Amino acid sequence: MTCRIAVFGTGYLGATHAACMAELGHEVLGVDVDPAKLSKLHAGEVPFYEPGLEEVLKRNIENGRLRFSSSYEEAAQFADVHFIGVGTPQKKGEFAADLTYVDAVIETLAPLLTTPAVIFGKSTVPVGTAERLGRRARQLAPAGDQVEVAWNPEFLREGFAVKDTLHPDRLVLGVDQGRPGRAEEVARSVYSQLLDEGIPFLVTDLATSELVKTAANAFLATKISFINAMAEVCEAAGADVTVLADAIGHDVRIGRRFLNAGIGFGGGCLPKDIRAFMARAGEIGADEALTFLREVDNINMRRRTRMVELVREVVGGSLIGSRIAVLGAAFKPDSDDVRDSPALNIAGQIQLQGASVSVFDPKAIENSRRIFPTLNYASSVNEACSGADAVLVLTEWDQFKQLKPSDLDSIVRNTIIIDGRNCLDRDLWVDAGWEFTAVGVASERRASTLP
Ligand code: UDX
Numbered sequence: 331m332t333c334r335i336a337v338f339g340t341g342y343l344g345a346t347h348a349a350c351m352a353e354l355g356h357e358v359l360g361v362d363v364d365p366a367k368l369s370k371l372h373a374g375e376v377p378f379y380e381p382g383l384e385e386v387l388k389r390n391i392e393n394g395r396l397r398f399s400s401s402y403e404e405a406a407q408f409a410d411v412h413f414i415g416v417g418t419p420q421k422k423g424e425f426a427a428d429l430t431y432v433d434a435v436i437e438t439l440a441p442l443l444t445t446p447a448v449i450f451g452k453s454t455v456p457v458g459t460a461e462r463l464g465r466r467a468r469q470l471a472p473a474g475d476q477v478e479v480a481w482n483p484e485f486l487r488e489g490f491a492v493k494d495t496l497h498p499d500r501l502v503l504g505v506d507q508g509r510p511g512r513a514e515e516v517a518r519s520v521y522s523q524l525l526d527e528g529i530p531f532l533v534t535d536l537a538t539s540e541l542v543k544t545a546a547n548a549f550l551a552t553k554i555s556f557i558n559a560m561a562e563v564c565e566a567a568g569a570d571v572t573v574l575a576d577a578i579g580h581d582v583r584i585g586r587r588f589l590n591a592g593i594g595f596g597g598g599c600l601p602k603d604i605r606a607f608m609a610r611a612g613e614i615g616a617d618e619a620l621t622f623l624r625e626v627d628n629i630n631m632r633r634r635t636r637m638v639e640l641v642r643e644v645v646g647g648s649l650i651g652s653r654i655a656v657l658g659a660a661f662k663p664d665s666d667d668v669r670d671s672p673a674l675n676i677a678g679q680i681q682l683q684g685a686s687v688s689v690f691d692p693k694a695i696e697n698s699r700r701i702f703p704t705l706n707y708a709s710s711v712n713e714a715c716s717g718a719d720a721v722l723v724l725t726e727w728d729q730f731k732q733l734k735p736s737d738l739d740s741i742v743r744n745t746i747i748i749d750g751r752n753c754l755d756r757d758l759w760v761d762a763g764w765e766f767t768a769v770g771v772a773s774e775r776r777a778s779t780l781p
Contacts (some may be wrong), residue, residue, distance in 0.1 A: 331519045336405035337413045338435045340367050343484055344415030350495040352390035354523050360398040361405045371398045379666035379693045382492045406442035412449040420602035427456055427606035436463050440470035443477050448516045452484040454543050456610035460536040464506055480505045480513035481536050483543035489664035500530040504539025547603040553588045554595045555629040561591035561770025571770030572752050591770040592751040594633035596661035598669040634672050638679045644746050645719050650684035655718035658725025659691035659698040666693040673724035674698055677705055690714035692727055712741055720746040726753035735762030
C-alpha cells in the first residue's frame with residue numbers, strides 16, 4: 331500500500347530516509363527549514379557525500395514520488411505519516427543532547443494536524459523523549475488523541491546509508507503501550523517490502539526503543555575503545571594489536587568487526603551519543619551503570635594525543651619547523667563528514683605544535699576548510715606529501731591503502747610513514763626502505779625492554 335509520508339530534516343538521516351521511502355514506492359515530501367539544502371535536493375543533488383544516494387534521489391524526483399518543501403502546512407495536508415529525522419547534537423559545554431530541533435518539529439507540526447496522524451521519531455534521543463513528545467503533540471493537535479508518536483530508531487552508517495535503510499539488520503518500533511493505536515499497523519505498511527524480505531521487526535515500548543539505539547552505539551564505541559586499550563598495552567609490551575584482534579575475533583562471541591585499532595572513533599554519532607547517554611543516565615538516577623563510558627571516551631580521546639606524540643617522536647622530538655603530510659580528514663572513509671574527526675583533530679594539534687601540515691582527503695577538503703581554515707589543504711596525495719618529513723595515513727580511504735612506496739619515494743623529504751588506521755602493508759613499506767610505524771605495534775625505534 332502506498333503511504334503519503336513527510337520526512338522532517340534533510341540531513342544524512344532525513345534525506346536518505348525520504349529518498350529510500352520513495353524508492354519503496356511511497357509518496358514522500360522532504361521538509362527542511364534550510365533553503366540552501368532544499369534547493370540542492372530539488373535539483374537532485376545530495377548536499378553531502380553518500381555513495382549511491384544521488385541515483386535514488388534523482389530517480390524518485392523524476393518519477394514524481396519525491397518532493398521537497400519548507401512548508402509544514404503542506405506537509406500536514408499532504409501526509410498522515412510523519413518521520414522526524416532532524417539532528418540531536420551535543421549541547422555546547424555539556425554532555426547532554428540538544429533537543430531543540432526535535433522539539434521544534436512537534437511544536438510546528440502538531441498544531442497543524444487536524445486529522446489522524448502517526449509521527450515516527452527516528453532521531454537518536456534520550457530515553458523518555460518520545461513519551462514527552464507524544465503528550466505535547468496530543469495537547470497541541472486539533473486532532474488530539476488521534477495523533478500518535480511512536481519511535482523507530484535509525485541505525486544507518488554513513489557511507490552505507492542507502493543499503494542500511496533499504497536492507498537494515500533489523501527494524502525496531504517503540505509504541506505507546508498505554509494507548510494502543512495504529513502505529514504498528516502503519517509501520518508495517520510503510521516497511522512492507524522489508525518485512526516481506528524477512529527483516530526482523532521488533533515491537534516494544536517507547537523507552538526500550540529509544541534505549542536500543544543508544545545501547546547499540548555505546549556497545550560499538552566500547553568495542554573500539556577496548557581494542558584501542560589493547561593497542562596501548564601492545565605498544566608497551568612489544569606486541570601487535572592487529573594480530574591480537576584477528577585472533578580474538580575468530581571467537582564468534584567476540585567477532586572481528588569493529589575491532590580495528592587506530593586513532594579512534596569520531597563522527598556525528600558515537601562521541602555525542604555516549605555522552606548524551608551518560609547525561610541521561612544521571613538524570614534518571616542510573617549514572618553508576620554508565621561510568622565505564624567515561625573511560626571509553628577517555629581511551630578514545632587518548633588515541634589522538636598518542637598519535638601526536640608518535641609523530642613528534644618520529645621527526646626527532648620536536649614538531650617545530652617540520653613538514654607533515656596528513657592523508658585523510660574525514661572521520662571515516664567514503665564520507666565527507668568531518669564532525670569530531672580524529673584525523674582533522676590530530677592535524678590541528680600537530681600544526682599548533684609548530685609543524686607545517688598539508689592535508690589531503692578525496693572528499694572532505696571543503697568541509698574541513700570550513701571548520702579548520704588555518705590548515706594547508708592539498709589537491710592531491712603528491713601535493714600533500716611534497717617535501718614531507720613524515721606521511722600520516724589517518725583515514726583508510728582505498729586510495730591511500732593502494733599507495734606504493736614508489737609513488738612517494740621521490741616526493742617526500744624523509745621516507746617515514748605512520749599508519750594511524752592499521753590499513754597499510756607494513757612489509758611493502760619496510761622492504762622499500764621506509765621507516766614504518768603503526769598504532770598498537772611496538773616500533774623499531776621503541777624496541778621494548780620489558781621490566
Ligand atoms: C555509527 C553507527 O555505526 C550507526 O549504527 C549509527 O546509526 C550512527 O553511528 P557512523 O557514525 O556512520 O555510524 O560510523 P561507524 O562506521 O560506526 O564508525 C564510527 C567511527 O568509529 C569512525 O570514526 C571509524 O573510523 C571508527 N572505527 C570503526 C574504528 O576506529 N574502528 C573500527 O573497528 C570501526
